Amino acid sequence: MAGIVIDRIAKSFGSVTALQEVSLEIADGEFVALLGPSGCGKTTLLRIMAGLESRSSGRVLIGGRDVSDLKPWERGLAMVFQNYAVFPHMTVYENVAFGLAMQKKPADVIDRQVKKAAALLHIEPYLERYPAKLSGGQRQRVAVARALAVEPAVLLMDEPLSNLDALLRLEMRAELKSVLREAGTTTVYVTHDQTEAMGLADRIAVMYGGKIVQIAPPTQVYARPATTFVGGFVGSPPMNFLPVDSQDGRVTLGGQSIPVPGSGARILGFRGEDVTLAAPADGLALTVRVVEPMGSHTLLTGRIGDAVVRIVAPSSTAVRAGDVVGLRLDPARVVFMDPASGLALDAAA
Amino acid sequence: MTQSRWLPYALLAPAMVFLGVLFFVPLVQTIVLSFQGDAGFGLGNYGKMVGDLNFGLSIRNTFLLVLTVIPLQVALALAMGLMLQKMTFGRDVVLWVWTIPLGVSDLAAGLVWLALLQNTGYVNSALFAMGLIPGPTAWLNSETPVTLFVAVVLAEVWRATAIVLVILVGGLQLIPKEFAEAAEIFGARPWTRFVKITLPLLKPSLQSALILRTVLAFEVFAVVYALGGRNFPVLVGEAYAWQRDNQNYGVAAAYAVLIMIISLAATVFWLRVLRVKPEVQG
Numbered sequence A: 001m002a003g004i005v006i007d008r009i010a011k012s013f014g015s016v017t018a019l020q021e022v023s024l025e026i027a028d029g030e031f032v033a034l035l036g037p038s039g040c041g042k043t044t045l046l047r048i049m050a051g052l053e054s055r056s057s058g059r060v061l062i063g064g065r066d067v068s069d070l071k072p073w074e075r076g077l078a079m080v081f082q083n084y085a086v087f088p089h090m091t092v093y094e095n096v097a098f099g100l101a102m103q104k105k106p107a108d109v110i111d112r113q114v115k116k117a118a119a120l121l122h123i124e125p126y127l128e129r130y131p132a133k134l135s136g137g138q139r140q141r142v143a144v145a146r147a148l149a150v151e152p153a154v155l156l157m158d159e160p161l162s163n164l165d166a167l168l169r170l171e172m173r174a175e176l177k178s179v180l181r182e183a184g185t186t187t188v189y190v191t192h193d194q195t196e197a198m199g200l201a202d203r204i205a206v207m208y209g210g211k212i213v214q215i216a217p218p219t220q221v222y223a224r225p226a227t228t229f230v231g232g233f234v235g236s237p238p239m240n241f242l243p244v245d246s247q248d249g250r251v252t253l254g255g256q257s258i259p260v261p262g263s264g265a266r267i268l269g270f271r272g273e274d275v276t277l278a279a280p281a282d283g284l285a286l287t288v289r290v291v292e293p294m295g296s297h298t299l300l301t302g303r304i305g306d307a308v309v310r311i312v313a314p315s316s317t318a319v320r321a322g323d324v325v326g327l328r329l330d331p332a333r334v335v336f337m338d339p340a341s342g343l344a345l346d347a348a349a
Numbered sequence B: 001m002t003q004s005r006w007l008p009y010a011l012l013a014p015a016m017v018f019l020g021v022l023f024f025v026p027l028v029q030t031i032v033l034s035f036q037g038d039a040g041f042g043l044g045n046y047g048k049m050v051g052d053l054n055f056g057l058s059i060r061n062t063f064l065l066v067l068t069v070i071p072l073q074v075a076l077a078l079a080m081g082l083m084l085q086k087m088t089f090g091r092d093v094v095l096w097v098w099t100i101p102l103g104v105s106d107l108a109a110g111l112v113w114l115a116l117l118q119n120t121g122y123v124n125s126a127l128f129a130m131g132l133i134p135g136p137t138a139w140l141n142s143e144t145p146v147t148l149f150v151a152v153v154l155a156e157v158w159r160a161t162a163i164v165l166v167i168l169v170g171g172l173q174l175i176p177k178e179f180a181e182a183a184e185i186f187g188a189r190p191w192t193r194f195v196k197i198t199l200p201l202l203k204p205s206l207q208s209a210l211i212l213r214t215v216l217a218f219e220v221f222a223v224v225y226a227l228g229g230r231n232f233p234v235l236v237g238e239a240y241a242w243q244r245d246n247q248n249y250g251v252a253a254a255y256a257v258l259i260m261i262i263s264l265a266a267t268v269f270w271l272r273v274l275r276v277k278p279e280v281q282g
């Protein structure tokens, strides 16, 4: 009922191309995270969906209706701004109530919805305060509450939790997810925090340089990145990449023979946790330079040739800096990319 | 440590001396003068001022002018300022052209409008040439108070709207565009956005502009004098007349004190009406 279709949206600011023909379909009630580095066009895309920014070409459909030329208030959506845009001359209560007041809802309905949104975001103690007297994180929660209070069919959020401390962010993330799922709100959530995107989204759209380079469920984006950029951007630690040479569709690494699509130069990608440690002679030799115990696991950093490699080892590992370990890869979980384009190669190809 | 305490005062001292000599001393002298008369120290000058035929008229005219000109100027400046905000191209040129009258002195402005509006002026000639009026028509004498008033209002609006505009444009630029955008997302139409977002956030600039303009408007003189002489008595004009024509410095000083009190009252009025609560400043 309120699915979103972004149809070949492009945008340039003068000579700067912010978006190049972005297309994206979001189902009704789906939660999509726009993930990408700073300046890749996330905010621009969100603002075009909201009708705050003009587009150079393309269409935006919401609920099957072409809203490309409609005013923001005619599109039936709510938005959380990257810099909050909480009205400084209104109390927190008035801010949260703003959208409902504009819809001329009766006072008791407004009161109920405001209290509900405030409770969810833990801002009840500040309802009578002015935003100038709030911290950045509190203001940000006011902005989120203001958007939730109108119970929109479509919710656009631009890094709504970026200013919260780690614990509060974790808590808010879970609450947002459950509330939005329950309400069936179609959500587009901009973030450059990949854990947030992984945890929240039904699908992640990874953006880079004004394009969507991959759109897929979190686990697939993580395990099967479409490009070397995605592999390096998503996941902590990032995916490891090794240049290899495929001969007759196979590559031999540390005594292991792994099938490769096609022959010639390839980039092999593997996740730090998809290896098993073995004796140096039984695998790909890695000289460990740094050992970082993280509690749940231990991070080993070293080099294979020129490539930096990070390995997630069990926290019980006895490896020390300077040790040489052997790595055995899981052939089912490695990916191959074309060194020239950085694009993933299908196993079938 | 000790140095930093007196340094600001030392730096302010020249300005304070300057203000004291050239502003405070004459002010006290004027106040003293207003109470000095032939019959010694007392309210004689004030009695004479109030008893004068033109006193009530000049009060009425001055207030009428202020109450007409100020709202017109603020409304116009707001409209012009918002228009400028919407422009992406040629904005600076338009602002520059609109502020040209700022460079024209008020007497010169009065004379320009006199050249336009007097019996033999350009407007008369043009209307006559088009056959709209039978002959040269007088608009600026004591028999035509309404057209004279309108002429003064026109000249004042033309001359002094730009200063309001400049202050408001500065204020509008300080308001991040996200506030209006957020309001737009949440359903506020243009007029609601103007009333609920732009105006409240513009309050500090509005206050400055209104104080400045109101105080100056109560001192309106040169334009009135150029267009109508004493046909349209205003407070400063009366002070001037008592000083020059009647050589009565005491009554002139009483007028000056009265104008000062009115200006102070107007300032206090705007400070209170458009007060920005400290907790709202963000």
Ligand SMILES: Nc1ncnc2c1ncn2[C@@H]1O[C@H](COP(=O)(O)OP(=O)(O)OP(=O)(O)O)[C@@H](O)[C@H]1O
Pocket: A013, A016, A017, A018, A036, A037, A038, A039, A040, A041, A042, A043, A044, A045, A082, A192
């Ligand atoms: N109003 C504008 N005028 C000119 N260029 C702009 C404008 N807005 C954005 N850009 C440019 O468009 C590109 C995309 O910007 P955008 O704000 O969408 O990035 P983003 O992905 O939201 O980044 P961040 O994570 O830092 O918020 C950037 O190169 C930016 O410089």
Ligand SMILES: [Mg+2]
Pocket: A042, A043, A044, A082, A158
């Ligand atoms: Mg952004």
